[in-house]
Amino acid sequence: MTDGQTRVERRASLREQLPLLVVLVALWMLLWGSVSWLNLVTGIVLALVVTRVFYLPPVELSGRFNVLWFVWYLARFLVELVGASFQIALKAFDLKGVRGNAVIGVNLRTRSDFILTLTAINLSLIPGSLVVETDRERSVLYLHVFNTKSAADADAMHGRALEIEERLVRIFGSKVDVERICS
Incomplete structure (x- = not known):
């Protein structure tokens, strides 16, 4: 004791x-x-x-797991993974090269450390983006985004990050998060 x-x-x-x-x-x-x-x-x-x-902050789980949304999440993840891989491969052979990259901040709507971590892992696993910093207190992910030519490209990545967060909330999120984020 x-x-x-x-x-x-x-x-x-x-x-x-x-x-x-x-x-x-x-x-x-x-x-x-x-x-x-x-x-x-x-x-x-x-x-x-x-x-x-080693001190690890406790991970609070909601106790929810939605199998149907998980299957949908896996299907979408695989499609995004394959699609992004082909885009990166094509860019490698493009004679013009990469015109621009960006670091964007994405304010997540959930305060769950678990959802924040899963979102960061998902975004880092799909080629073309990488989480370079996390602000756990404010629930913000900073992403390095490959081949960002305009503000519209950065906005599209921002929207994609929020979609991934929403999918994960539908699978694992608390009832409060599901009501707030997914409605």
């Missing part, structure tokens, strides 16, 4: 971090490339040490 925490509070804290611990153990086993008892045990020990030594 350190820092005034009771046993019940420590157990609750461990229970709340269980999804993180499972992900850390899975990543550990993927890094080693094999499933074995030794990898499992060392992964669990390492995950417990990491979560106890």
Whole structure:
């Protein structure tokens, strides 16, 4: 019982971090490339040490998961991924080269750290944009956007980021976020 925490509070804290611990153990086993008892045990020990030594802000989950919106999200993600990959490949062979890039700020409408993180990951995975800075306090993502020739291109990327946020809110967001953002 350190820092005034009771046993019940420590157990609750461990229970709340269980999804993180499972992900850390899975990543550990993927890094080693094999499933074995030794990898499992060392992964669990390492995950417990990491979560106890390094402070991680608690991730508040809404408890919602919409399967239909998730399937729609995956389909759209794959279409955007393939389309953006072809656009980047074509630009690589364009003799004119890239005419302009931009850094834009996108004010997300949700205050959920989880949705903010998922939106940032999604935007970074699709070729053509990269999250260069995050303002967690104000829920702002700063994106480096490839091949931005005009304000209209920057506005289109801004709109795309907000669409991705909306899709993620429909899957994982709280009822309050869904009502506020998706109506």
